[in-house]
Amino acid sequence: MVIILNGSVGCGKTSVAWELQQKFDKAVMLDGDYIGAVHPFKIYDEKRIEYLYDTIMNLVNFHKSNGYNDFVINYVFEASHSLTSLVNRLQNEGETVCCYRITCSAEEQKKRIAARNTIQVEWELKRCLELNAIQEQAAKTGFIGKKIVTDNLTVQQAADRIWHDLNYCECDSSRLEA
Numbered sequence: 001m002v003i004i005l006n007g008s009v010g011c012g013k014t015s016v017a018w019e020l021q022q023k024f025d026k027a028v029m030l031d032g033d034y035i036g037a038v039h040p041f042k043i044y045d046e047k048r049i050e051y052l053y054d055t056i057m058n059l060v061n062f063h064k065s066n067g068y069n070d071f072v073i074n075y076v077f078e079a080s081h082s083l084t085s086l087v088n089r090l091q092n093e094g095e096t097v098c099c100y101r102i103t104c105s106a107e108e109q110k111k112r113i114a115a116r117n118t119i120q121v122e123w124e125l126k127r128c129l130e131l132n133a134i135q136e137q138a139a140k141t142g143f144i145g146k147k148i149v150t151d152n153l154t155v156q157q158a159a160d161r162i163w164h165d166l167n168y169c170e171c172d173s174s175r176l177e178a
Contacts, residue, residue, distance in 0.1 A: 002060075002095045003162065005074040006083060006145040007102035008131035009124050010113035012158065016102055016150070017074040019159035024070040028063045030056060032075025053086050060090070071095075078134045080142025100162055101145030106132060108151050 003020055007013040014031055021029040036052035052075075060071060077083040087097050104112070106129060113124045138144050146165070150158045 001069070001166075002071045002073060002090050002097045003166070004077075004083070004087070004097060004099045004145065005072065005102055006077045006099065006135070007074075008076065008109065008135060009128040010109045010116070011102045011104050011128075012112065012150050012155065013074040013102045015155045016158045016162070017072045019155050020072045020162060023159065023163050026068055027070035027072060028059075028068045030059055030071060030073045032056065032073060035059065036075075049082065050085075053089060056086065057089050057093070060095070061093070076131060077138075077144055078131070079138050080144050083144055084142075098166055099143070099145040100165075101135065101139065101147050102150055102158070103132075103135075103147055104150045 003017075005013040005017050005020075014033075017029050017031065021027045032052060035055055036048065038048060038051070042048060056073065063071070073086075075086075077086075083099060087099065090097050109128050109132070110125055113121060113128060116124075118124065135144060139147070148158060148161060148165075153161070
């Protein structure tokens with residue numbers, strides 16, 4: 001099974017991904033931002049994005065050849081065609097894929113970004129608002145993940161909500177723990 005977490009900067013997708021990974025007996029968490037951290041980096045470069053997806057597929061196949069069958073992938077997908085590109089690749093390899101979009105209020109998001117205390121705080125604060133608008137528009141025209149609002153939820157509660165939902169969506173939940 002593959003769980004894909006989409007969301008803007010600072011929404012909590014990486015934290016939730018780590019928590020979800022722990023719910024499986026044996027799983028791999030793949031963070032698209034780290035896997036795709038290339039230099040030079042251009043946000044809107046289709047070749048870079050395809051390269052990232054190829055790399056993710058290579059990692060999934062490598063881990064599967066070593067006994068890992070469950071994956072949690074987190075990344076920022078701005079459009080349904082981008083998410084669909086990765087989902088199709090995974091499904092072509094026989095994977096069951098469930099997609100979620102982690103969101104929270106802009107105020108909460110700003111608090112989370114500020115708490116990270118990174119050197120890019122100002123850029124991240126600006127980018128989160130930009131991405132929020134892009135993703136809200138994308139959600140109106142296509143599927144970019146089932147929306148999970150994380151305001152007033154701990155990381156564990158957000159992961160529990162997704163885990164519980166997996167038992168009721170169209171995904172094959174046979175490998176999920178009770």
